[in-house]
Amino acid sequence: MKIQILGTGCPKCKKLAENAEAAVKALGLDAEIVKVTDINEIMKFGVMMTPALAVDGDVKAVGKVLSPEQIQACLK
Numbered sequence: 089m090k091i092q093i094l095g096t097g098c099p100k101c102k103k104l105a106e107n108a109e110a111a112v113k114a115l116g117l118d119a120e121i122v123k124v125t126d127i128n129e130i131m132k133f134g135v136m137m138t139p140a141l142a143v144d145g146d147v148k149a150v151g152k153v154l155s156p157e158q159i160q161a162c163l164k
Contacts, residue, residue, distance in 0.1 A: 089119040089163070090145070094130045095138035097123075104139040104153045111159035119163070 091108050095101030105123060112119045124130055133142060137151030141159065148154075148162040 089117060089143065091119050091121045091163075092124050092142040092145070093121065094124045094133060094135050094140035094142060094147075096127065097125055098138070100153050101139040104141060107154060107156045108141065108159050110156040111163060114156060115160055115163060117163060 091112070093101060093105045093108060095104070101123075105121065108121055112121065124133075130138065130140070133140065133145075133147050135147060135150055139153060140150045141148045141154060141162065143162055149158075154162070
């Protein structure tokens with residue numbers, strides 16, 4: 089499983105990455121968390137607001153910081 093955090097590195101993007109790590113740990117998943125900071129790469133996802141969360145290339149959330157519990161729901 090590949091989890092992508094789409095964002096330029098702002099505090100909200102960093103918080104989303106932390107929450108994603110917590111969600112993966114809580115579920116005991118073997119997942120790779122990748123931070124995508126290149127604006128051109130982010131736009132390839134069709135994302136206009138950051139932070140955004142994608143799982144295996146499928147965008148799950150845009151423009152908000154999901155809690156670890158919300159991210160767990162996306163991963164199940």
